[in-house]
Amino acid sequence: MSGPTTLQVLRSLETGPRGLTEEEADARLARHGPNVPPVPRTVSWRRRFVRGLRDPFTAVLFCLGIVSAGTAAWGTTCVITVLVAVSCALRATGEHRADRAMAALRDLVPTTATVVRRPAPDEREPSAPRERAVPAPRELPAEELVPGDIIRLAPGDVIPADGQVLTATGLSVDEAPLTGESSPTTKEPWTPTTDPGEGTEHLCFQGSSVTAGGGTAVVTATGRHTRFASTTHEASGVPGGERAARARAFDRSVHGISWTLVRFMLLTPPLVLVANAALRDRGLETLPFAVAVAVGLTPEMLPVVVTMCLARGAAHLARAHGVIVRRLPALHDLGAMDVLCVDKTGTLTQGRPVVDRSLDTAGRDAPEALDWAAVNAWWTLRLADPPAPDALDEAILTTPEHYEGYEGIAALPFDPVRRLATAVVTRPGAGLGVHTLVVKGAVENVLELCALPAEERTRLQALASHHAAKGLRVLAVATADRDRPARRRGTASHPTWSPSDIHGLTLVGFVTFRDAPDPAAGPALRALADRGVTVKILTGDHPGTAARVRRDLALPPIAPDAVRTAEDIDAVPPTDVAALARLAHRTTVFADCTPAHKARVVAALRAHGHTTGFLGDGVNDLPALHAADVGLAPHDAVPAAREAADVVLPRAGGLAAIDHAVTAGRSSGVNIATYLRITLSSNLGNVIAMLTAALLLPFLPMLPAQVLVQNLCFDAAQLAFAHERPAPAALSRPTTLRPRAFLRLVTGFGVLNAVADLATFAVLALAAPGPTGTEDESLFHAGWFTENLLTQSLAMLLMRGAAYGTTAAGRRATPVTRAALALATAGILIPLSPLGPPLGMTPLPPTYYALLTLVLPLYGATVVQLRNKASVAHGSGGSGRGGPQ
Numbered sequence: 001m002s003g004p005t006t007l008q009v010l011r012s013l014e015t016g017p018r019g020l021t022e023e024e025a026d027a028r029l030a031r032h033g034p035n036v037p038p039v040p041r042t043v044s045w046r047r048r049f050v051r052g053l054r055d056p057f058t059a060v061l062f063c064l065g066i067v068s069a070g071t072a073a074w075g076t077t078c079v080i081t082v083l084v085a086v087s088c089a090l091r092a093t094g095e096h097r098a099d100r101a102m103a104a105l106r107d108l109v110p111t112t113a114t115v116v117r118r119p120a121p122d123e124r125e126p127s128a129p130r131e132r133a134v135p136a137p138r139e140l141p142a143e144e145l146v147p148g149d150i151i152r153l154a155p156g157d158v159i160p161a162d163g164q165v166l167t168a169t170g171l172s173v174d175e176a177p178l179t180g181e182s183s184p185t186t187k188e189p190w191t192p193t194t195d196p197g198e199g200t201e202h203l204c205f206q207g208s209s210v211t212a213g214g215g216t217a218v219v220t221a222t223g224r225h226t227r228f229a230s231t232t233h234e235a236s237g238v239p240g241g242e243r244a245a246r247a248r249a250f251d252r253s254v255h256g257i258s259w260t261l262v263r264f265m266l267l268t269p270p271l272v273l274v275a276n277a278a279l280r281d282r283g284l285e286t287l288p289f290a291v292a293v294a295v296g297l298t299p300e301m302l303p304v305v306v307t308m309c310l311a312r313g314a315a316h317l318a319r320a321h322g323v324i325v326r327r328l329p330a331l332h333d334l335g336a337m338d339v340l341c342v343d344k345t346g347t348l349t350q351g352r353p354v355v356d357r358s359l360d361t362a363g364r365d366a367p368e369a370l371d372w373a374a375v376n377a378w379w380t381l382r383l384a385d386p387p388a389p390d391a392l393d394e395a396i397l398t399t400p401e402h403y404e405g406y407e408g409i410a411a412l413p414f415d416p417v418r419r420l421a422t423a424v425v426t427r428p429g430a431g432l433g434v435h436t437l438v439v440k441g442a443v444e445n446v447l448e449l450c451a452l453p454a455e456e457r458t459r460l461q462a463l464a465s466h467h468a469a470k471g472l473r474v475l476a477v478a479t480a481d482r483d484r485p486a487r488r489r490g491t492a493s494h495p496t497w498s499p500s501d502i503h504g505l506t507l508v509g510f511v512t513f514r515d516a517p518d519p520a521a522g523p524a525l526r527a528l529a530d531r532g533v534t535v536k537i538l539t540g541d542h543p544g545t546a547a548r549v550r551r552d553l554a555l556p557p558i559a560p561d562a563v564r565t566a567e568d569i570d571a572v573p574p575t576d577v578a579a580l581a582r583l584a585h586r587t588t589v590f591a592d593c594t595p596a597h598k599a600r601v602v603a604a605l606r607a608h609g610h611t612t613g614f615l616g617d618g619v620n621d622l623p624a625l626h627a628a629d630v631g632l633a634p635h636d637a638v639p640a641a642r643e644a645a646d647v648v649l650p651r652a653g654g655l656a657a658i659d660h661a662v663t664a665g666r667s668s669g670v671n672i673a674t675y676l677r678i679t680l681s682s683n684l685g686n687v688i689a690m691l692t693a694a695l696l697l698p699f700l701p702m703l704p705a706q707v708l709v710q711n712l713c714f715d716a717a718q719l720a721f722a723h724e725r726p727a728p729a730a731l732s733r734p735t736t737l738r739p740r741a742f743l744r745l746v747t748g749f750g751v752l753n754a755v756a757d758l759a760t761f762a763v764l765a766l767a768a769p770g771p772t773g774t775e776d777e778s779l780f781h782a783g784w785f786t787e788n789l790l791t792q793s794l795a796m797l798l799m800r801g802a803a804y805g806t807t808a809a810g811r812r813a814t815p816v817t818r819a820a821l822a823l824a825t826a827g828i829l830i831p832l833s834p835l836g837p838p839l840g841m842t843p844l845p846p847t848y849y850a851l852l853t854l855v856l857p858l859y860g861a862t863v864v865q866l867r868n869k870a871s872v873a874h875g876s877g878g879s880g881r882g883g884p885q
């Protein structure tokens with residue numbers, strides 16, 4: 001079956017090879033709308049609100065509400081309904097604000113496209129022929145693209161709309177955001193023999209990125225009609241939603257804890273019912289109480305606190321340091337990051353190479369290698385469509401006399417997987433029909449394609465290593481004369497050359513380049529190491545160059561076997577992730593890496609339990625950026641890398657900004673962890689105390705409505721943790737939240753909290769049998785309510801510990817101190833206020849408060865003791881109190 005010709009395809013889109021006129025493009029823009037995906041910026045409040053119900057805690061609350069309604073416990077039902085509504089509303093507001101902030105941040109990283117259009121015919125000369133309007137490529141905001149536009153694709157570009165490939169030179173595309181497939185796909189131009197229904201190799205899709213080569217395409221769909229928009233819309237309503245759905249460090253910790261809690265909550269009501277039935281002979285009438293106790297366990301505000309902490313951190317980073325966080329959970333992961341992998345050029349070095357020397361195969365200075373390298377660079381650039389500037393090529397092309405007189409036939413542009421670039425030229429003086437292949441690239445890869453005896457190859461490798469060890473980048477240059485190939489592929493008007501033709505070359509020599517280390521990189525990396533982040537280098541360059549750059553940056557010396565090459569990675573079977581993780585653990589530099597090697601190392605480190613970041617600036621870094629917990633890109637990275645990254649560093653002081661970003665991440669992490677620790681242990685303590693009291697007393701220690709109101713007050717106060725600023729000492733280690741260890745710690749604290757609660761109450765009961773005596777339920781309830789809120793506010797202040805410094809005199813009140821004060825006030829005033837009687841409480845006598853002032857300091861002292869013991873037992877020092885290890 002055969003399809004339409006290219007021209008027919010273009011006609012069907014009412015365009016031509018010379019593109020649309022500006023006039024026509026404007027008309028189409030008005031018709032089709034801007035080329036933006038259906039961003040859920042317009043999610044309605046109602047949808048947001050309902051989405052809040054999908055949160056596990058709110059969902060459980062909701063179910064408990066239904067159970068209460070089913071048993072006609074209307075008081076409990078009302079309070080639960082209020083709770084659900086409040087948490088949904090808070091969540092919707094928090095999300096709305098966070099989304100708005102994130103959208104504003106994303107807009108700071110604009111995407112543009114290179115489009116070929118003809119200017120509108122001159123209005124003063126309407127009779128001027130349309131052909132006079134010469135098509136010209138220009139950069140355009142991607143939003144303004146319309147179907148029918150002709151776009152150019154260069155390495156590092158993010159494809160801005162769906163299209164059909166018209167021309168392609170070695171075009172390969174990373175479609176991971178659409179298909180999840182990490183290895184690049186080759187794209188071929190549309191030909192009349194292409195079956196229209198077959199495959200996708202002549203189609204390109206919005207959201208994918210060009211990893212090598214170039215080409216042109218005609219836009220077939222924009223905006224919400226692209227495949228990317230429809231898949232992500234279905235998946236989650238969020239562009240790139242499939243990335244968010246992948247389990248990253250954030251999901252492993254915060255979500256892990258949430259789900260464990262949900263299980264506990266579901267277990268609680270039946271347990272309470274059974275215990276009360278067995279020991280107290282109570283029946284189903286305890287159900288509302290059992291439900292309230294389960295609700296009491298819930299950290300309902302968890303999603304709100306998490307979103308608020310992260311959104312505030314991200315906003316602060318953007319404002320104060322120009323760091324753009326493009327995905328909120330990435331900020332949490334930055335705080336938890338303990339390994340950062342970086343590539344070399346443009347991150348550790350300035351990325352402005354200059355030619356150092358041109359050497360022959362004996363290592364003597366000789367111009368030929370540079371001359372051939374220049375011929376290669378000139379023609380790969382000239383024949384590329386569109387020309388893609390490359391730092392090494394630009395360094396080579398400073399003196400035109402090197403490459404004049406040659407005629408370019410074909411080019412296979414630089415490909416980061418094969419790590420070489422090939423130009424096919426005719427040489428002045430060569431016989432008719434002789435083509436010369438000119439290859440330059442990474443030493444290992446070029447030598448592999450040269451016909452060489454083994455010992456000669458070893459000698460040449462040693463020669464290259466000698467120069468690399470000086471910190472120079474080394475390119476090998478080789479050539480071969482070939483007969484012009486027959487027109488094997490039928491339709492092409494030029495003879496074609498493919499990678500399989502490149503072999504049996506003759507080595508000409510080497511070109512070396514100097515690329516100065518970035519002076520800011522050394523201090524930045526040392527600072528990261530001091531703060532518990534191990535830095536590893538994953539580079540496509542020579543091992544010697546990478547090792548030397550480390551030394552030039554004055555990074556701590558490493559053992560020789562801490563420098564490995566891609567060969568060592570290949571030696572580990574792909575299925576043995578543990579072995580690769582062990583290797584990666586011991587290794588500081590991996591050299592000679594292809595994009596896939598980088599991604600494998602990152603994935604193995606993650607599988608080994610490290611929260612792993614990757615910082616890279618090129619198309620060859622895309623798979624690793626996708627594989628990492630948090631991908632980082634410098635400001636001047638190629639657009640595709642910026643698009644794949646979760647965090648974009650500022651133009652000035654890029655690497656130093658990582659430190660700020662890590663600090664912001666850890667601050668959020670410490671706040672989230674402290675919130676969770678205090679809430680969970682306090683809630684658990686209360687629940688245990690209440691259950692025990694329920695079994696000891698002839699009546700329930702608290703009415704369901706009282707439990708819920710108390711819970712609501714406590715949760716509201718806890719929101720202050722989103723605004724708190726931890727002490728610098730708490731930020732000196734990664735803030736990893738390990739669910740199991742964390743839950744163990746919380747259980748310990750909870751039990752001790754319960755004991756302290758019961759003991760406090762026992763003292764009160766013994767000292768003043770009146771108000772706490774069992775004869776007056778409403779007095780008892782008021783006493784328990786006030787005592788609970790006062791001890792909770794004390795716990796808030798005391799359990800946050802050293803993570804927030806000491807509350808020395810003269811220190812300004814922090815949000816948490818203010819919130820704790822408000823909570824204590826509520827605890828004292830609610831039973832006295834008009835709210836008291838409807839909630840089943842009566843005012844307490846003054847002696848009760850006098851006793852409280854004696855007992856509360858005792859409670860406080862116990863909490864401090866326990867806290868100090870816990871932080872010693874967990875060996876977590878200053879930081880661990882903020883982020884449990």
Ligand SMILES: Nc1ncnc2c1ncn2[C@@H]1O[C@H](COP(=O)(O)OP(=O)(O)OP(=O)(O)O)[C@@H](O)[C@H]1O
Pocket residue numbers: 343344345346390392393414416419420421440441442443474475538539540541542593618620
């Ligand atoms: N334009 C080019 N032409 C030929 N070979 C090149 C070109 N650019 C890079 N190379 C070779 O390919 C190797 C890998 O380069 P690439 O840019 O893919 O690696 P990288 O991992 O980004 O390296 P780095 O860590 O230095 O940034 C380089 O070391 C060099 O030998």
Ligand SMILES: [Mg+2]
Pocket residue numbers: 343344345346617618
């Ligand atoms: Mg690079």
